[in-house]
Amino acid sequence: MAVSGTLIRPNQYFSSCVNTPSPRFNPSCRKQFCLKASAGNTDGEERKLTRKEKDGGWKIEYTAEKPATPLLDTINYPAHMKNLSTQDLKQLAAELRMDIVHSVSQTGGHLSSSLGVVELSVALHHVFSTPDDKIIWDVGHQAYPHKILTGRRPKMHTMRKTSGLAGFPKRDESVHDAFGVGHSSTSISAGLGMAVARDLLGKNNNIISVIGDGAMTAGQAYEAMNNAGYLDSNLIVILNDNKQVSLPTATLDGPATPVGALSSALTKLQASTQFRKLREAAKSITKQIGGQTHEVAAKVDEYARGMISASGSTLFEELGLYYIGPVDGHNVEDLVNILQRVKAMPAPGPVLIHIMTEKGKGYPPAEAAADRMHGVVKFDPPTGKQFKTKSPTLSYTQYFAESLIKEAETDEKIVAIHAAMGGGTGLNYFQKKFPDRCFDVGIAEQHAVTFAAGLAAEGLKPFCAIYSSFLQRGYDQVVHDVDLQKLPVRFAMDRAGLVGADGPTHCGAFDITYMACLPNMVVMAPSDEAELMHMVATAAVIDDRPSCFRFPRGNGIGAVLPAHNKGTAIEIGKGRILMEGSRVAILGYGSIVQQCVGAANMLKTRDISVTVADARFCKPLDTELIKQLAKEHEILITVEEGSIGGFGSHVSHYLSLSGILDGPLKLRAMVLPDRYIDHGAPQDQLEEAGLSSRQISATVLSLLGRPKEALQFA
Amino acid sequence: MQTYGLTIPGADSRLYITPISAARPAPDPKPSSLPVFSSRTRFGSIKAKAATMNGAVTAEEKELSFYELLGIPESGSIKEIKQAYKQLARKYHPDVSPPGRVEEYTEKFIRVQEAYETLSDSRRRALYDQDMARGLHLAFSARRYQYDEGMEVKGDWKNRWQSQLSELKRRSSYKDDRQNMSWGARMRRQREGLADEV
Numbered sequence: 001m002a003v004s005g006t007l008i009r010p011n012q013y014f015s016s017c018v019n020t021p022s023p024r025f026n027p028s029c030r031k032q033f034c035l036k037a038s039a040g041n042t043d044g045e046e047r048k049l050t051r052k053e054k055d056g057g058w059k060i061e062y063t064a065e066k067p068a069t070p071l072l073d074t075i076n077y078p079a080h081m082k083n084l085s086t087q088d089l090k091q092l093a094a095e096l097r098m099d100i101v102h103s104v105s106q107t108g109g110h111l112s113s114s115l116g117v118v119e120l121s122v123a124l125h126h127v128f129s130t131p132d133d134k135i136i137w138d139v140g141h142q143a144y145p146h147k148i149l150t151g152r153r154p155k156m157h158t159m160r161k162t163s164g165l166a167g168f169p170k171r172d173e174s175v176h177d178a179f180g181v182g183h184s185s186t187s188i189s190a191g192l193g194m195a196v197a198r199d200l201l202g203k204n205n206n207i208i209s210v211i212g213d214g215a216m217t218a219g220q221a222y223e224a225m226n227n228a229g230y231l232d233s234n235l236i237v238i239l240n241d242n243k244q245v246s247l248p249t250a251t252l253d254g255p256a257t258p259v260g261a262l263s264s265a266l267t268k269l270q271a272s273t274q275f276r277k278l279r280e281a282a283k284s285i286t287k288q289i290g291g292q293t294h295e296v297a298a299k300v301d302e303y304a305r306g307m308i309s310a311s312g313s314t315l316f317e318e319l320g321l322y323y324i325g326p327v328d329g330h331n332v333e334d335l336v337n338i339l340q341r342v343k344a345m346p347a348p349g350p351v352l353i354h355i356m357t358e359k360g361k362g363y364p365p366a367e368a369a370a371d372r373m374h375g376v377v378k379f380d381p382p383t384g385k386q387f388k389t390k391s392p393t394l395s396y397t398q399y400f401a402e403s404l405i406k407e408a409e410t411d412e413k414i415v416a417i418h419a420a421m422g423g424g425t426g427l428n429y430f431q432k433k434f435p436d437r438c439f440d441v442g443i444a445e446q447h448a449v450t451f452a453a454g455l456a457a458e459g460l461k462p463f464c465a466i467y468s469s470f471l472q473r474g475y476d477q478v479v480h481d482v483d484l485q486k487l488p489v490r491f492a493m494d495r496a497g498l499v500g501a502d503g504p505t506h507c508g509a510f511d512i513t514y515m516a517c518l519p520n521m522v523v524m525a526p527s528d529e530a531e532l533m534h535m536v537a538t539a540a541v542i543d544d545r546p547s548c549f550r551f552p553r554g555n556g557i558g559a560v561l562p563a564h565n566k567g568t569a570i571e572i573g574k575g576r577i578l579m580e581g582s583r584v585a586i587l588g589y590g591s592i593v594q595q596c597v598g599a600a601n602m603l604k605t606r607d608i609s610v611t612v613a614d615a616r617f618c619k620p621l622d623t624e625l626i627k628q629l630a631k632e633h634e635i636l637i638t639v640e641e642g643s644i645g646g647f648g649s650h651v652s653h654y655l656s657l658s659g660i661l662d663g664p665l666k667l668r669a670m671v672l673p674d675r676y677i678d679h680g681a682p683q684d685q686l687e688e689a690g691l692s693s694r695q696i697s698a699t700v701l702s703l704l705g706r707p708k709e710a711l712q713f714a
Numbered sequence: 715m716q717t718y719g720l721t722i723p724g725a726d727s728r729l730y731i732t733p734i735s736a737a738r739p740a741p742d743p744k745p746s747s748l749p750v751f752s753s754r755t756r757f758g759s760i761k762a763k764a765a766t767m768n769g770a771v772t773a774e775e776k777e778l779s780f781y782e783l784l785g786i787p788e789s790g791s792i793k794e795i796k797q798a799y800k801q802l803a804r805k806y807h808p809d810v811s812p813p814g815r816v817e818e819y820t821e822k823f824i825r826v827q828e829a830y831e832t833l834s835d836s837r838r839r840a841l842y843d844q845d846m847a848r849g850l851h852l853a854f855s856a857r858r859y860q861y862d863e864g865m866e867v868k869g870d871w872k873n874r875w876q877s878q879l880s881e882l883k884r885r886s887s888y889k890d891d892r893q894n895m896s897w898g899a900r901m902r903r904q905r906e907g908l909a910d911e912v
Contacts, residue, residue, distance in 0.1 A: 199901035202908060232898030322885070324878045328868050334875075341879050347889040347902055348882055356871075 058094035060362065062381040064105075067098035077151050078125040078176070089332045093122050096145050097362045101381050103156040104144070108377040108501075109167060112360030113212075114144035116242055116329075120210070120355065121145035123335035127343060128206055134178035134194050138187035138211040140168035142240075143177075150176035160501035162680030168505055182505020183470065184443050185218035187211050188237055192224055195233040206236065206343060213241040214420060217442035222319070228350040229320015235350045236342060237321065240329065242359045244372065316352050325354025330361055371423070393556035396529060396591075397494055400551065401426030402565045403533040404463060404492075405433050407540045413461045414540065417441065419448045425465035425494055445470050449477035449489070456487040461540060468493040468508025468550060475514060482546045483518040489546050490539040491515070496525070496550035497591070497641035498672075498686060503679030508550070509672050512589070512646030515548050516618045522547035522572060523619040525590035529556035531616070533567035541569045552591045552641070554682065575622040581609035584700050585633040587626070589615045589640040589647040595686070596639055598693030603700060606709065610700060618647045621654055630660045635703050639670045641691060646671065666703060670696065780829035780842065788843070792834060799830035 071088060072095040075081055084092065096118050104111045122145070124135055130150065137143045147165065148156060152174060158164025169177035179190045191209035198205055215221060216239065228235055316323045324342075328334055335355070342351055359374070360366030365384020366373040373379075379386040408414040408430070415437045422428040422440055431438040441448045445466055452462035471478070471493060482489045493515075496508040516523045522542055526532040526549065535549045562568065578593070579600050588596040593614045600612045613629060615622060615638075629636055638648040648669030655661045670691060677685050686692045694713045701710035781788050784798040803826055804810070811819030832838045890899045890906070 196897075199898065199905070202905050204905075230896070232894075232896035233901070234898065322878075322882055324875050324882065326871050327875050328871060331868075334872065338875065338879065341883070345883055345886040347886045347899070349886075349889060349896075349898060351882065 058090065060094055060098055062098065062101055062363065064381050067095070067102055069095040069099055071095055072099060072148075072153075075149060076153075078128075078130055078149060081122070081126045081149070082129075084126065086333050086336070089122050089126060089336065093118050093332055094362075096122065096148060099148060099153070099156075100144050101363055103148075103159065104376065105379050105381045106157060107159045107161070109159050110141035110144070110374060111376050112363075112366045112372040112374055113142035115363055115366060116357040116359045116361050117142045117210070117240060118145050118362070119330050119332045119335060120238065120240065120357070121149060123332055123339055124208060124210075125149050126336055127339040128208065130178070131175040133206040134191070134208070135176075136179045136187040136191050136194075136207070136209045137169055137181060138209065138215045139184045140181040142210075142212075143169050146176070147174075150174060160503075160679055162684045163678075164680075166503055166679055167501060168503070180505070182503070183473065184215040185211070185220040187215070188221055188224035188228065188235075191235055191237070192228045192231070192233065195228075195235045196231065199233055207234075208236045208238060210238045210240055212244075213239065214244060214443055217420070218444055219446065225316070225319040225321055225350075225352075232320070232349045234348060236339075237350065237352045239325075239352055239354045240357055241326070241354060242357045244359050321350045321352040322348065323352050323354065325352075325356075327353060327355045329355035329357035391555045393529070393558050395426075395555050396532060396551045396553070397424070397426040398429075399529040399532050399556060399561075399565075400465075400492060400494070400536065401429040403536040403567050405430055406564065406566045407536060408434055408437065411461065411540060413459065414463065415439065415455060415460050416463045416465060417448050417452050417455075418465045419443055419445045419470065421465075421467065421470075424467065425492070427465055445474035446477050447474075449474040450481045452489045453477070453481040453485070453487045456482075456489050457485075461488065461490070461543070463490045463492055463539070465492040465494060467506070468496040468511040469506050471511065472514075478515075478546075479518060483520050486520045486545050488543050490542070491546070491548035492536075492539075493548060493550040495553050497552045498677060498682060498689065499553045500682040500685065501679050504676040507677065509641075509643045511548075511550055512618060512640060512642035513644070513649075516646060516650055518546075520545045521619060522617070524549045524617045526551055527588065527591055527593035527614045527616075528559040530559040530561050530567075531614075533562055533565060534570050535567070537567035538569040538572065542572070550590060554591075557594055570616070573617050573620040573622055575613055575615040575617065575625045577611065577613045577625070579610070579612040581611040583610070583633060584608070584635045584637070584704065585611040585613060585629040586696065586700070587613045587615055587629060587636060587638045587651070589618060589638070590642075592639050592641045592691060595691060595693045596696060599696035599700065602693060602697045602713070606701075608700070608704070615647065618650055621650055623654060623658075626651060626654060627658070627660070630655065630663075630665050634664070635666045635668070635700070637668045637670060637696070637699060637703075639691065639696060641689075642672060644669075644671050644674065668699065668703065670699065780833055783825060783829050784833070790833075795830060795833050799826060799834075802826045803830075 071084075071092050075092070081089075081092070097115060100114050100118070101111070104114075125146075128135065135146065137146060144156075144159075146169070147153075152165055155165050160167045166173055168180070168182045170180050171177055178194065179187070181187065181190075187209040188211060191207045195207045198207065211221060225237070228237075324338065327338060338353060342348055342353070358367065360369070360372040363373075363384070369384070373384065377386050377388055404414070404416065408416075416427050416430045416434075417439045418425045418427045419441055420443045422431060427438055427440075431440075439451070441451060448464060448466060449471075452464045455462040466474070471491065478491070481487070493508065493511050495506060496511055499506050499508065512523065512525075515521050522539075522545060524535055524538070524547070526535050532549070532551050539547045539549060575587075578597060581600070586596045586599065593612070596612050600610050603610055611629065611633065613625060615625070626636075638651050640647040648671055652661070652667060652669065655665070655667060661667065672689050672691070677688050679685075680688070683692070687695070698710040698713040701707070701713060781790065784790075784795060784802065786794045786798050790798075803823065806819045806823040806826060808816055808820045808823060832842050890902050
């Protein structure tokens with residue numbers, strides 16, 4: 001009987017294959033046994049797992065209810081997976097898929113990347129034993145099956161929520177998460193480090209790095225492979241190739257072709273028919289030699305095998321990694337087979353296993369969507385329809401894209417560059433309008449910055465749209481290639497400040513600090529979407545030095561936009577006063593100004609009238625404004641959503657240099673605390689950081705000598 | 715010349731679907747290259763309609779390539795293919811064909827349909843172009859373009875990685891010989907040495 005014990009439950013009924021009459025039914029072939037296992041509910045709901053006959057695959061029906069997952073329920077840790085048979089593993093994969101779809105439909109998060117690696121996760125945990133063996137997931141957004149299989153299934157409903165599971169592997173969260181990731185292309189480097197440590201400590205575990213074809217476009221992956229090949233330490237690298245390099249994996253018009261020459265090389269790897277011909281040629285030679293010369297025939301075959309390597313794999317071979325593939329990444333049996341054999345070898349050295357997967361596999365709405373449902377909010381499982389909340393305003397990203405398009409319409413020299421984030425940076429819209437002026441360089445921030453520098457050196461006006469936290473990767477290029485030479489590259493840093501559910505790996509806390517300390521850089525930040533449009537225009541006219549502006553994740557506040565989305569350049573180094581008051585001045589930088597305004601309104605209810613100013617520029621500072629505020633007020637508070645060393649630091653430096661600090665002024669700087677803020681809802685994070693309106697009000701009150709009232713706010 | 719005659723169950727026994735002209739009433743003057751006819755050919759349901767063919771189609775027409783059938787150049791774009799298909803489909807659709815020539819038109823319609831299906835799918839078109847380049851003109855579904863190519867490709871892959879694994883095993887057995895001075899090899903020898911001592 002092909003039924004495993006876990007499928008039998010008292011309230012279940014199962015029938016043998018009656019609904020699909022099959023003339024090919026062969027009693028000796030177990031694969032064709034069709035099993036219907038369903039939990040009988042009183043309201044007659046059936047959650048079916050029906051096995052398809054033809055290829056032994058599972059057909060899944062997605063419903064809005066919690067799916068029945070009898071086998072997955074027995075797995076709490078990878079150790080429980082060791083004794084499963086191949087059929088069980090396939091069933092487990094199907095149940096995992098259902099669980100992930102169900103879970104992500106309730107919480108939102110990254111869906112299709114996880115679906116693509118279900119079989120791989122099952123195979124890895126079956127063959128290897130974490131936490132002794134280390135599995136490092138590059139980027140980590142595909143690690144949901146890994147988390148479910150390593151004991152975090154009960155907490156999946158808290159994914160990406162405050163105090164819940166992190167959206168990416170995190171060492172603090174579980175011993176099964178070998179390395180913290182979030183930025184891409186780090187897995188091979190980290191894996192190699194762990195492998196070398198293992199060798200030095202004389203241990204004997206396995207290290208596996210799982211990296212995608214998108215992450216493979218980053219230089220660090222090659223740096224790591226180059227080193228791995230040289231050191232020759234035992235290491236398994238799994239290249240998960242789903243032909244989706246950029247995010248979202250679609251332009252506005254449909255699926256995007258993978259960017260870069262590498263992708264076509266990877267494609268060639270699968271398509272080679274020469275291998276087959278070679279093998280057949282080898283076979284025919286053996287035949288001709290004849291049956292009597294067995295040894296010779298065997299040798300010929302062996303040498304033929306040795307000669308055979310897929311064309312194009314020489315790239316990896318040259319780097320020193322032994323290439324195996326392509327492999328069907330959705331075939332659990334094959335994956336287990338390969339992994340077991342590689343594990344059993346004493347000295348394989350670094351090995352690269354190239355698996356082909358499909359993003360969103362097994363969930364038809366994801367397979368059909370142009371962007372494959374990469375990142376989703378809550379959705380309806382049967383249809384895949386997302387429940388997107390309607391907002392009265394658009395996101396800052398969209399306003400940025402609109403105003404950049406407007407600028408580019410009148411100025412032909414404006415070009416845009418991004419690093420595989422067409423959707424996230426809004427440049428997909430720009431791409432649609434000006435396809436030849438938008439450059440997606442793949443996950444290569446360093447290259448993007450220097451590439452922009454090259455464009456600027458020849459007179460073009462490049463706008464580099466890179467997330468604040470990802471720009472960290474290209475920082476030396478910003479300093480050395482752009483700022484030192486004073487090339488007019490414009491940096492549009494999206495996702496500045498706290499970013500909510502993605503957590504500290506994506507948080508843009510440091511950009512004010514690292515940009516404003518550069519001698520030639522103009523550093524500005526808009527307080528709302530209209531200001532953002534004006535700053536895009538301002539950046540477009542700054543042609544003699546580099547400039548940057550930062551804006552947060554989230555939607556606009558509803559400010560009045562300039563006509564036709566065309567901003568006007570503002571005077572460089574000039575801030576503005578939003579509210580007039582006395583005794584206390586709050587000088588905000590960036591979108592946090594809105595929190596300052598909120599604080600001022602709260603204080604009004606206490607009959608305290610404070611001045612709120614929007615600095616707009618961190619470099620060059622509006623010294624007149626600061627001097628005026630210092631002269632007319634007793635207390636000056638600077639507020640920014642950035643780390644220490646940023647705006648507040650520049651203001652205090654100026655005040656001390658000008659001698660104002662020698663006087664009666666009370667100066668306080670409110671910055672992000674000296675620790676990483678965990679993922680959560682944006683409002684929770686702001687509170688955690690101490691920068692919400694009420695916390696600003698509380699600060700004011702305590703400075704005014706009214707600590708009791710401050711407590712009421714805090 | 716070998717003939718692969720395939721009788722369709724339930725059809726007249728003298729109706730053969732042949733890849734080349736051997737069984738046809740009219741001798742084929744054109745030199746046609748022998749196809750490598752795979753015994754794995756399968757006929758989908760649409761091909762069953764071909765049973766109605768009764769030799770009304772001329773020898774020349776059977777030799778038409780898909781491109782010639784649709785009347786487009788070999789470098790035709792998807793748009794051109796679509797246009798040609800639509801035109802011909804409208805012309806040859808059984809419902810609008812003149813009475814008495816229904817069977818002929820139906821057969822043409824089926825061919826046009828198949829031509830479109832093959833040429834509009836870039837993978838199948840590539841395969842078809844390849845075959846044509848090699849001089850193999852397999853008319854009318856003799857070549858199993860309909861077969862699940864995914865399975866064939868994956869079968870290829872499996873052969874390949876199995877060989878690769880064997881090769882890796884072979885290499886791995888002598889990888890840590892004295893001569894190999896890589897860091898990893900030295901560490902492994904050290905570890906093995908320690909293990910032996912223990």
